[in-house]
Amino acid sequence: MSDDARRRAARYRLEPDAASTGDEAEEATPRARRPEDQALWVDHQVRAAIARGEFDDLPLAGKPLPHIDTAADPDWWLRQFIERENITGVLPEALQLRKDDAVLPDVLDGLRSERVVREAVAEFNRRIVAARRQLQGGPPVVTPLRDIEVEVAAWHERRAARARRLAEAGPADAAPPGAIRRAWDRLRRRG
Structure with a gap:
C-alpha cells in the first residue's frame, strides 16, 4: 500500500x-x-x-459454504430461518388440517366424555369450513368434514376395546381400586 x-x-x-x-x-x-x-x-x-478476533469461532469456520439453489427454491431463506430457529407449528391452515385429521382419533381417545368428543369434532369441522371460505392463497383444503355421530360411535368402540384389553390383562396390570377412588375424589374437588 x-x-x-x-x-x-x-x-x-x-x-x-x-x-x-x-x-x-x-x-x-x-x-x-x-x-x-x-x-x-x-x-x-x-x-x-x-x-x-471478531471472526473467530464462526458457525461455518473451516467448512464449505452450503449450496443454495435460489432458482429452484425462491423461499430458501425462509426455510433456513425456520430450520435454524427450530420454529414449529407454522403451516398453512390446509396443511395443518391434514396433519390434525391424521391424529384426530388419538386426540379423541384422550378425551373423557362424549360431550367433549362432540365439541372437539364440531370445532374441527368449524376449522375446515373456515379454511374453505378463506380467499388467501395456499394449498387447497381437501380435508373432509367429520360426521359427529360416526366419530362418537368410533370413540365408544375404541374405548370399549381398551376396557376389554385391560380386563383381559388381569388385576396385576390394573390400578388398585383405592387409587381409582382417590383420583375420582381429586377430580370432584376440582370441579
Whole structure:
C-alpha cells in the first residue's frame, strides 16, 4: 500500500486518534468519499476486526459454504430461518388440517366424555369450513368434514376395546381400586 493510500485510509477511520482534538477530529470525519477511499476504509475495518478476533469461532469456520439453489427454491431463506430457529407449528391452515385429521382419533381417545368428543369434532369441522371460505392463497383444503355421530360411535368402540384389553390383562396390570377412588375424589374437588 502506498503512503498516499495509507494517508487516505487513516483519514477515514471511525475513531480519531486520542492526540487529535477539535479541528483535527472534524477532519477525521469523512466528507466526500471516493470509491477507492471507501474500499480502503472498509479493508481497514475488516483487518481491525480480524485483529480483534471478531471472526473467530464462526458457525461455518473451516467448512464449505452450503449450496443454495435460489432458482429452484425462491423461499430458501425462509426455510433456513425456520430450520435454524427450530420454529414449529407454522403451516398453512390446509396443511395443518391434514396433519390434525391424521391424529384426530388419538386426540379423541384422550378425551373423557362424549360431550367433549362432540365439541372437539364440531370445532374441527368449524376449522375446515373456515379454511374453505378463506380467499388467501395456499394449498387447497381437501380435508373432509367429520360426521359427529360416526366419530362418537368410533370413540365408544375404541374405548370399549381398551376396557376389554385391560380386563383381559388381569388385576396385576390394573390400578388398585383405592387409587381409582382417590383420583375420582381429586377430580370432584376440582370441579
